[in-house]
Amino acid sequence: MYYIDPHVHMVSRTTDDYERMARMGCVAVSEPAFWAGFDRGTVDGFRDYFNQLTGFEPKRAGWSGLQHFTWLCINAKEAENVSLAREVIAMIPEFLNVPGVLGIGEIGLNKNTPNESTVFREHLDLAAKTNELVLIHTPHLQDKYKGTRMIVDMLQERKDIPPHRVCIDHVEEHTVKLAKDNGFWCGMTLYPTTKCTPARAADIIERYGDERIMVNSAGDWGPSNPLAVPDFIQELKKRGHGEAKIKKIVYDNPLEFFSQCDRFKFTPPK
Ligand SMILES: [Zn+2]
Numbered sequence: 001m002y003y004i005d006p007h008v009h010m011v012s013r014t015t016d017d018y019e020r021m022a023r024m025g026c027v028a029v030s031e032p033a034f035w036a037g038f039d040r041g042t043v044d045g046f047r048d049y050f051n052q053l054t055g056f057e058p059k060r061a062g063w064s065g066l067q068h069f070t071w072l073c074i075n076a077k078e079a080e081n082v083s084l085a086r087e088v089i090a091m092i093p094e095f096l097n098v099p100g101v102l103g104i105g106e107i108g109l110n111k112n113t114p115n116e117s118t119v120f121r122e123h124l125d126l127a128a129k130t131n132e133l134v135l136i137h138t139p140h141l142q143d144k145y146k147g148t149r150m151i152v153d154m155l156q157e158r159k160d161i162p163p164h165r166v167c168i169d170h171v172e173e174h175t176v177k178l179a180k181d182n183g184f185w186c187g188m189t190l191y192p193t194t195k196c197t198p199a200r201a202a203d204i205i206e207r208y209g210d211e212r213i214m215v216n217s218a219g220d221w222g223p224s225n226p227l228a229v230p231d232f233i234q235e236l237k238k239r240g241h242g243e244a245k246i247k248k249i250v251y252d253n254p255l256e257f258f259s260q261c262d263r264f265k266f267t268p269p270k
Pocket residue numbers: 007009032034106137218
């Protein structure tokens with residue numbers, strides 16, 4: 001079955017991973033900007049990273065026949081340096097007319113601090129001003145519910161970003177309703193240890209339905225599995241769900257969300 005991985009940090013994966021993903025049916029990836037494992041020191045460091053995301057990475061994906069899309073931001077983990085964050089936010093528009101850029105992301109909260117909220121709000125200002133889609137990272141484990149609540153509150157304060165243009169990612173059992181019931185798209189991340197397993201994600205689909213929801217591997221430089229979406233497909237098949245329903249979650253839904261961006265030019269597989 002063809003699928004799209006809507007959240008995967010391919011800069012930290014190998015070309016062999018692209019090859020294996022393609023063999024499993026992956027036809028496109030979307031790659032949010034994220035934390036490199038260390039804090040970048042300058043706005044030029046980010047400019048170079050955005051050049052990699054919009055230049056070399058789509059080319060490398062193409063070697064395996066995959067289409068590559070991307071999102072730009074400074075990650076919440078680097079938001080304590082508010083002045084650098086402001087410089088990065090001011091620089092992002094340099095890339096907003098580059099083909100394959102889908103919007104602002106993954107922005108959000110990490111430790112739910114005041115500086116993170118400030119930088120999150122200023123990213124939202126940019127998204128509203130430039131009419132960009134938004135991809136949101138929600139915090140890990142014990143900070144997740146509170147952080148997701150804070151994010152939803154900040155989004156609801158503003159009328160200039162409609163919820164159907166926002167995806168709240170890394171939802172779990174206790175946050176999926178908060179995102180879905182308020183009209184947002186959501187993403188479930190399939191991780192080997194934290195976040196959702198394929199079985200938990202399948203339970204969530206069975207309980208909350210398949211509207212406005214996608215699954216991703218969030219593969220990065222840490223413990224993660226870039227082939228997690230095929231594991232989820234397998235889990236739904238084992239439970240007796242039909243092809244059309246599975247395809248909706250792993251292919252049609254990301255297409256529908258991304259298609260709201262004019263720069264999303266996707267060529268369906270033959
Ligand atoms: Zn991520």
